[in-house]
Amino acid sequence: MCLKVLISFFSSPTELNKNPVEGFSAGLIDDNDLYRWEVLIIGPPDTLYEGGVFKAHLTFPKDYPLRPPKMKFITEIWHPNVDKNGDVCISILHEPGEDKYGYEKPEERWLPIHTVETIMISVISMLADPNGDSPANVDAAKEWREDRNGEFKRKVARCVRKSQETAFE
Incomplete structure (x- = not known):
């Protein structure tokens, strides 16, 4: 695939810099690899994650935009959906299409129209409003449901402090 066409599939870092979306910044990890991005997410205001600076990687598949990227937090984060x-x-x-468990509608899953911006807006929204019904971290989800203002809040606060200390390493 021609490099110029490939770049048009992605929201280029230059485009993100021209039209920034509040709450995150993103760029290529290596200028020679369009498939690996690093993002910094600022914890959303009025949430337990406020003030945090969380680093994550987005890894795009070779057949993007037909398939979704993978996202992985590099900074430790305590969250039901991470x-x-x-x-x-x-x-x-x-992955696009029908959910074999019937939990998600096809239109809630990956669609080729999504961009780095729409992904990041969804992740920031996830930080503000976890989905405890479909957890990736069962322990965090249990604490979020049963002890949100106790142990869950303490663990998130520890992650926020640690993220601030390590943000620019």
């Missing part, structure tokens, strides 16, 4: 190794589990990043 598994313990950092992999993000939200509908927009699930």
Whole structure:
């Protein structure tokens, strides 16, 4: 595929810089690899994640935009929809089509119209409003449901502090 055509499939870092979306910044990890991006997500205001600076990687498949990228937090984060190794589990990043479990509608899953911006807006929304019914981290989901203002809040606060300390390493 021609490089110029490939870039048009992605929201280019230059385009993101011209028209920034509040709450994150994104760019290529390596200028020679359009398939691997690094993003910094600022914890949304009025949430437990406020003030955090969370680093994550987006890895796009070779057949993007037909298939979704994978997203993995590099910074430790305690969240029901992020598994313990950092992999993000939200509908927009699930393979397109019917959900074999019947939980998600096809239009909630990956569609080729999604961009880095729409993915990041969904992830920021996920931080503000976790989906406890479909957890990737069962322990975090249980704490979020049963002890949101206790142990869950303490673990998130620890992740926020750690993210601030390590944000620019």
